Amino acid sequence: MSDIKKLGQSWIFNWFFGFNQIPTNEDSCIYMKSVLCCAKADGVLLPEEKDWCIGFCASWGVKDWVIEELKTYEADEAIEEVIARSPQVSIAQKDILLTAIWACAADREYHEKEKAKIRKMAFILGVKEEIVEQLEQLQQEELALRQKRMKLLYPEKSPY
Template sequence: MSDIKKLGQSWIFNWFFGFSQIPTDEDCCIYMKSVLCCAKGDGVLSQQEKDWAIGFCASWGVADWVIEELKAYDADEDIKDVIARSPQVSIAQRDLLLTAIRASAADGEIHEQEKKKILQMASIIGVKEEIVEQLEQLHQEELALRQKRVKLLYPEKSPY
């Protein structure tokens, strides 16, 4: 891996998660598979949900095989089995849940069954329901702040 790619990975993992080390590609793949399982909690993994999750994961600078595996992933596995494959993923807890909320909302709403799947994952990794509610609120606040930022930066239209 090039020094430039490592620099990018270090920055993105520190900025989004506060990590001082880069997770393995294997852990990133398992993490995002568990997110996709939540997004498919309503029985449908929409293209917007899958695209959001894969795009976010790609921004981490993971190996090509991770992205290819996620593209082919049906997200039909038991969430407990997926999480069990990596002790690091279950330690990620709250950021894992926030990412699952973000991915599940990528198609415009978080369906009730997706919420149930996210709560199931929270139970598996030892996070209380009130924390999940706080993470859902944080997600809404982030969306509003993003919209405010874009409008302030580009009041007329984006240059691209």
Template sequence: MTTNREIGYLWLFKDKANFGERPTDEAFEGYMKALLICANGDGTLAPEERDWAVGHAAALGASDALVDELKTYKAVDDIEQIITATHESSDSRRYIIYDAVRVCSADGAYSDRERAMVIRMGAKLGISEELVRQIEDICLEEARLREKRLKLLYPEGPPL
């Protein structure tokens, strides 16, 4: 029997990436670790970046064990090894770049150093710099639209 919480996780995956089912725990682990490796690519994993990744994993229904592991994960493993562990995470290489831009921006800045690291990580994943920049443009445009939406819907600021 599917729980209400599982229905919510499936809805989020459908909304986020058009998935028809949740990824395996192994794929989830590889994806989230690869994301933190990208965020740590400039040698600094800001608390806001880790918090974003941990919260993202928890919101999407990662196991408690994985969420706990991500809280202290060093994020220094070889990204290519991590990402190729399962076909689901390997097939999500472009989405890792998308979420890497988002996680690198979680501290309020997407620096040139972070951008260079995302491009390098993309190259390690077989993604061209041009494609990384296209993905980056979408992320940044979505962030601007989010701010515009929030200002329109809550002109006095959020109620909670």
């Protein structure tokens, strides 16, 4: 791996998660499969949800095989089985929940069944309901701030 790619990976993981080390490709794949399972909790994994997950994971600088595996992943597995494949994913309790909330809301609808699946994942990970509610609120605040930023930067339209 090139030094430039490692620099990008280090930056993105530190910026988004506060990590000082880069997770393995295997852990990244399991993490995102868990998120995809939550996004499909309403019975449908919409293109906006899957594309959001794949794009976010690709920004981490993972190997091509991870992205290819996620593209074909059906997200039909039991969430507890997916999470159990990686002790590191279980440690990333709150950030995986926040990522799952973002993914579920990528289609502009955060379905009740998706909320229930996220709460099931939170229970498995030992995260209290009040923390999940705070994470949902944080996602809404971040979304509003992003929209404010876009409107301020490009009130007419983006140059690209």
